[in-house]
Amino acid sequence: MPPTINDVAKHTGLSVGTISKHLNGIPVKPRNRLRIEKAIDELNYKVNEFARGLKTNTTKTIGILIPNLDNVFATTIVSIVEDRLLQYGYSTIICDYKDDGKLENEKLNFLVDKMADGIIFMPTGNCHDGIRSMLESRKPIVLIDRMIEGIECDVVMIDNLNASYHAIEHMIANGHKRIGVITGQKNSFTSRERLKGYCRVHEDYGIPVDEQLIQFGDYKFESGHQLCQKLMKLESPITGLLVANYKMTMGAVMALNELNVNIPRDISIIGFGDLDMIRLIKPALTVVSQPMKEIGEIAVSLLLKRLRDDFSNYPTIVRQKTKLVERDSVMKR
Amino acid sequence: MPPTINDVAKHTGLSVGTISKHLNGIPVKPRNRLRIEKAIDELNYKVNEFARGLKTNTTKTIGILIPNLDNVFATTIVSIVEDRLLQYGYSTIICDYKDDGKLENEKLNFLVDKMADGIIFMPTGNCHDGIRSMLESRKPIVLIDRMIEGIECDVVMIDNLNASYHAIEHMIANGHKRIGVITGQKNSFTSRERLKGYCRVHEDYGIPVDEQLIQFGDYKFESGHQLCQKLMKLESPITGLLVANYKMTMGAVMALNELNVNIPRDISIIGFGDLDMIRLIKPALTVVSQPMKEIGEIAVSLLLKRLRDDFSNYPTIVRQKTKLVERDSVMKR
DNA sequence: TTGTAGGCGTTATCAA
């Protein structure tokens, strides 16, 4: 029903070959070019992307797979990735897997099989069967934020360990000794790394780690809220608190406000992720700022490189540094 | 390089026809089925979706196009839409256009041309050239949240006018007379509708509308924050405030907190969008709750209907009612 | 139930 390249050929009196050339940027005689353009316009012709894909095995689109649409860290990076990729003539499609391992594999296969020339993927970090078969497909994939145990793959992430190390170190330097931490699930890659940093700095400064002060949440608002309340009930109170992601930070601050605990007089707090909402908390929060722009941009250039069939330095593992943004929520004592 | 249906045929000694039948759910002799499955497994064969698409003109995937990934209202609906569509065997791909009209058209065309059997689309509401040509493609499209002037298309949205009407009415019933409103851009469809409700209820209750009390924001956090400050500076103060979307509501509440204005003692406030973060504000906010679940589900069933080539009642325009959820932020005076 | 063969709309090769 829709017009094909054949129709354009007939309409112009030229051959499909010539039309195809024009379509692909190969110059044709100006006179013919005009005729072709006119015909395309009149017929409202559009390339059939299936046929083209069948022939070229290429879509000029990149799939982006993230855990969840409500993951602001992820969507912020996605936004950057989209911008960049667009500059290079790639379209993007986004899929999310709702933090669900099964869906994660399905979506990944979907992107690999169906649509994408390459993929930018923020995995759960747990083990996957599907993921191996996907790597065999030879489609370039760049992981962001988390790596997957035992899988060789390009990955761009942040130095989680030192991120929390320096945050805690900052509090220690300000005289704090009992510092609580609200981190993510025990089986989460980023969460484990951040906790390691917490422990290591305690070790380095000769402060014993009190297990009570370590709370495992689920990176969601409500758990930050709850676990902060829990920490505030300790007989021997904490004077500092590190919260290991954005949403839990919001939840923790909300809890402190409700308990009328003054920041930073009663407690010093460092949050994670320098995102919009956090900037509006009073007093201004000292936070670990994640280099989202860099992560997105590096991931894209890495992917582009693989797309050019340049597999030098494979796998490339980039560990981007965070920055501690000092504002008003940490007090000397 | 990757195995084709031909390879599977050779490997099994059967014909491509038989393999294809099996692939498409047409029963073959059990003995052969086993052989085929084994071969597929051994060869790691996967259907080439380009070839299939070329033949069938179908991808079993639906495109979802939304203004921005940071639009929580949109992403919440997307999440619901994804669930539903998955149940019906459709995959989904998401695109966003960063609130940019040019990108909006490009992405729409991308989805129409390349990938999607149908589209769920939350438009800006401004006029588009691209959109007409897209409707000509005969691919089913269901608009959500906003309609487009002068374009006939299925659409599922909320009754914005009565939403704000009832919110303001609720404040009037509680004795308020000077009620401010922070709404969206003047050229936004939803924003205009919500403002109409504001004006109409004033009219119906014989309260003159004071232009000063109407503030046009941009549906973003910061503008809620700013405009609320501005409203609080009025010589003749307001006692009630309606904020016409989720982010601006957060911003407004933040501003009130900073100004030490007590809710609801000093000011009554009604927010828009009953989303997670809002639930954690103290005191609990009275809000206009938008039926996001319903919108998503209705949009999907409408799309599915069109996909079945049932174009009865075209265009269908659904205007879903909101609900005023009374909590603790409106006070009698 | 299975096999054969034509065609889906492009691109790419090669000859003119």
Next chain:
DNA sequence: TTGATAACGCCTACAA
């Protein structure tokens, strides 16, 4: 520079 033609991998009559 242009044109003819053979793939690309799959689906689907139709015939066996």
